[in-house]
Amino acid sequence: MKIFCPDCGRTTEFDYKEWHCSCGGAWELAEQKVFDMSLIASSLSSLWRYEKLLPIELKEQPSVSLGAGWTPLMPAEYGGRKILLKLEYRMPTASFKDRGVEVMMSYLHSIDVRHVVEDSSGNAGASVAAYAARAGIKAEIYSPAHASKAKLAQIAIYGAKVHTVAGARIKATRAVMKVVKQGAVYASHAYHPVYLLAQQTAAWEVWEQLGFKIPDWYVVPVGQGGKLLGIWLGFRRLLAAGLIEKIPRLVAVQPALLAPLCEAFNQNLAKWPITNPKATSVAKGLAITKPVRWKRMLQALRESNGKCIAVSEEEILSAHKKLAKLSFYVEPTSAVVVAALRHLFAVVNPKETIVISLTGSGLKSPLSQ
Ligand SMILES: [Zn+2]
Known part of the structure; x- marks a missing residue:
């Protein structure tokens, strides 16, 4: 999967361990096929109707689906x-996070990732937790202690480990960064291409x-x-x-x-x-x-x-x-x-x-x- 950094222009093959560019920028997919509308699978009422237009290859297709997308x-x-x-x-x-997380977790599952971490005020964390449960992946979510109780309960009931972090939202990001620097796989709604x-x-x-x-x-x-x-x-x-x-x-x-x-x-x-x-x-x-x-x-x-x-x-x-x-x-x-x-x-x-x-x-x- 070829990626590029819009901040410095670097192009490379994606390795989930290198979750951002060395310049600090966030990766985007480099190669996007010309949008051919005849490739839309119109019979599917989910985002997988566009699967052939997404430049990623999954071993099982779709591997981790809960039916996100095709919203009214x-x-x-x-x-x-x-x-x-x-x-x-x-x-x-x-929440809309499922649209990105369904495909991201399908990709991570496809490359045999078994354990992910994420920081979130709640919605992205709940989404990662749900898809992790579906895929049999262990998830740990770092959330601000002031996050909505309903969201924290939702994350926990899917089976993810919730780490609440006191203080401003950015402190949850700093906490997850510590474990990411030690090698944890970052299933990030902010960074993942x-x-x-x-x-x-x-x-x-x-x-x-x-x-x-x-x-x-x-x-x-x-x-x-x-x-x-x-x-x-x-x-x-x-x-x-x-x-x-x-x-x-x-x-x-x-x-x-x-x-x-x-x-x-x-x-x-x-x-x-x-x-x-x-x-x-x-x-x-x-x-x-x-x-x-x-x-x-x-x-x-x-x-x-x-x-x-x-x-x-x-x-x-x-x-x-x-x-x-x-x-x-x-x-x-x-x-x-x-x-x-x-x-x-x-x-x-x-x-x-x-x-x-x-x-x-x-x-x-x-x-x-
Ligand atoms: Zn860069």
Whole structure:
């Protein structure tokens, strides 16, 4: 599996022990076949409908499946405007992380990895734990002690070992780094190139669900940026194959309490801004001070003529309630995209199509916890 580092341009064969480039950059798949739509297995209602378009080889195909992907694209009306909701929380462990983890764990299982570690505020950890149980792989998850109790319980019941780490989110990453440096296999939603590769499939699904058309706008919450980059790379692949004429304008949303991407993009900063790691938004899943793929995230917003919108805590909580009254119960982390709509409606033509990505179920993070 050939990979490249977008930060320094290095190309090499992937070895899971070298989980990032020597320059510190995060790997991406180097070789992506031209997107041939005749290779879509339309009878499969999961992301495996695109298996022949993913440049990885699995010994058993698919080896570790719980049926992730092919999530509904549901029309709704919000604030008097029509929107389309991509229900990414309708996944095996109730978050969009399964889209990347299902393929990443299939790959790791295929190369006979038997023990993995991961750090997570909850959703990625629950996903890795579930797929590890399915594959008979031992998993250890490092999570902040303040993570949602429902998420920590979910990780544990799948049989993974939970290590809770006191303090800010970044301390859980530092804790996992210690064991990774001692040789543990890092099943990371932030670093693993196969995780990011699989996140492209959401873009292809939306393109199919809209009758092989693209939306004008695509709104996503941003922490580590896996959803933003997956969507961007997925549409770029369709563009490269001549199947679409442009990519949608991407809208990244962050809580104003911790919005480094918005600060960097909106102020056109040359360096990543320093933000307060102790800032505690209700959008706990977005508490990432310096995402590893931050340069690519800025590139995605610039190339798509996108936007970055920071929303207040009041806006997040209000949007969370309003969305539930429309029958969509998501976690506060996921509700940031809805909170951004008021800002977006002010600049978007009502005739334009807006897809918003709902990433995590409300059951995972009740506000009372
Ligand atoms: Zn590099």
